[in-house]
Amino acid sequence: MPGIARALHQLPLITEASAAGELSYSKVRAITRVIGTDTSALVRIAAQLAAGTSGIRNATVTDPGTAEKILLSIARHGTASHLETLIRAARQLIAPPEDLAARRSVTWRWADDGCLELRVRLTPDQGATLIAAIEAQTPKRKPTAPDPEPVPADLVERAREQEPGLVVDGVPARRADALLALVTGHTDAGTVVERGNAEVVVHVDASTRTARLDGGPTLAPATAARLACDAKVQLLLDDRTGNRMYLGRSRRLASDAQVRALTARDGQRCQFPGCPHTRYLNAHHIIPWEVGGPTDIDNLIMICSFHHKVVHEHGYEIDRVDGRWVFRRPDGTPVPDAAEPLSGKAESLVEMHARARLCIDHTTISSKWEGDSLDVDYVLSLLLLPKRITPAA
Ligand SMILES: [Zn+2]
Numbered sequence: 294m295p296g297i298a299r300a301l302h303q304l305p306l307i308t309e310a311s312a313a314g315e316l317s318y319s320k321v322r323a324i325t326r327v328i329g330t331d332t333s334a335l336v337r338i339a340a341q342l343a344a345g346t347s348g349i350r351n352a353t354v355t356d357p358g359t360a361e362k363i364l365l366s367i368a369r370h371g372t373a374s375h376l377e378t379l380i381r382a383a384r385q386l387i388a389p390p391e392d393l394a395a396r397r398s399v400t401w402r403w404a405d406d407g408c409l410e411l412r413v414r415l416t417p418d419q420g421a422t423l424i425a426a427i428e429a430q431t432p433k434r435k436p437t438a439p440d441p442e443p444v445p446a447d448l449v450e451r452a453r454e455q456e457p458g459l460v461v462d463g464v465p466a467r468r469a470d471a472l473l474a475l476v477t478g479h480t481d482a483g484t485v486v487e488r489g490n491a492e493v494v495v496h497v498d499a500s501t502r503t504a505r506l507d508g509g510p511t512l513a514p515a516t517a518a519r520l521a522c523d524a525k526v527q528l529l530l531d532d533r534t535g536n537r538m539y540l541g542r543s544r545r546l547a548s549d550a551q552v553r554a555l556t557a558r559d560g561q562r563c564q565f566p567g568c569p570h571t572r573y574l575n576a577h578h579i580i581p582w583e584v585g586g587p588t589d590i591d592n593l594i595m596i597c598s599f600h601h602k603v604v605h606e607h608g609y610e611i612d613r614v615d616g617r618w619v620f621r622r623p624d625g626t627p628v629p630d631a632a633e634p635l636s637g638k639a640e641s642l643v644e645m646h647a648r649a650r651l652c653i654d655h656t657t658i659s660s661k662w663e664g665d666s667l668d669v670d671y672v673l674s675l676l677l678l679p680k681r682i683t684p685a686a
């Protein structure tokens with residue numbers, strides 16, 4: 294940790310205490326991370342902390358030596374996390390507002406998997422504005438049934454363990470859609486079908502079918518297929534001889550009239566079983582557009598942007614059987630229709646159990662452990678013994 298070493302150069306007392314084993318590494322890191330090598334910041338932060346700390350309240354902090362003594366005293370009396378919170382709070386107090394504004398930034402990097410990682414630093418008021426705007430665009434899950442009694446914590450935990458994972462989209466993921474909606478201007482509630490920005494150019498290699506974003510990373514073929522399916526991107530087909538051909542989108546994207554017809558047929562919501570989303574919908578081609586699937590109502594289905602990715606990139610398939618949509622997992626098994634949420638009273642469950650002669654109470658699921666500490670060697674010697682004494686003959 295060269296940064297810590299450099300910072301410790303300015304902090305002889307803290308170095309000494311750390312070498313003597315009196316300060317944990319986490320505490321040293323908490324101090325050096327916030328203060329760095331800036332001794333004037335050290336003095337100002339320590340002065341803030343001294344002002345609010347009984348015992349050293351009357352100390353006049355004007356030099357790095359006194360400042361360090363104060364930090365050391367606080368470090369000895371609290372945990373690393375206390376220390377970090379305190380130093381950070383003191384630093385916020387001494388930061389003049391123009392410093393915050395000068396450090397506004399938006400930076401990004403393309404991650405190895407091709408996703409964009411965005412890092413934004415805004416002043417507190419700008420940050421609050423952004424969060425309010427994102428939250429206003431993030432669809433809230435509507436409660437499907439009144440839920441009069443609070444659910445016990447262990448039931449919530451159990452439900453979490455049984456979550457279907459991949460095919461369910463979380464709130465943070467929805468916020469990403471919301472941010473994008475703010476960027477593309479698709480924020481009015483009347484917008485049913487979400488489409489990307491026409492400025493996005495995707496290069497598709499005609500022979501290998503690989504694709505990449507203009508000025509960005511290579512895309513998985515499935516991602517390119519999804520963009521071709523229902524995104525307002527410019528698809529640029531590059532063939533071997535360097536010819537370029539823009540693939541038009543008039544035939545590729547569902548027209549407004551088709552979107553209205555889809556909405557009339559399927560309702561304005563994602564058709565994936567159990568998905569409640571009514572916004573950020575895509576008109577997906579069941580037979581892919583790039584292999585000749587027509588942009589006809591019969592070949593289109595409305596699914597949300599998340600399930601659109603699931604279908605294209607994880608190999609889910611869609612059939613129409615007896616006028617109903619059937620979604621199939623990559624292994625061919627159908628995704629069951631989502632069950633109605635459970636409702637009713639706990640008493641009726643107890644009655645049901647009694648009728649079935651089941652005796653289920655709060656001890657049924659408990660282990661038989663009596664609270665003594667686990668002797669791993671002893672347990673393993675018992676568990677592994679039979680194998681060890683298996684006679685060779
Ligand atoms: Zn699609």
Ligand SMILES: [Zn+2]
Binds near residue numbers: 565569597598599600
């Ligand atoms: Zn969905």
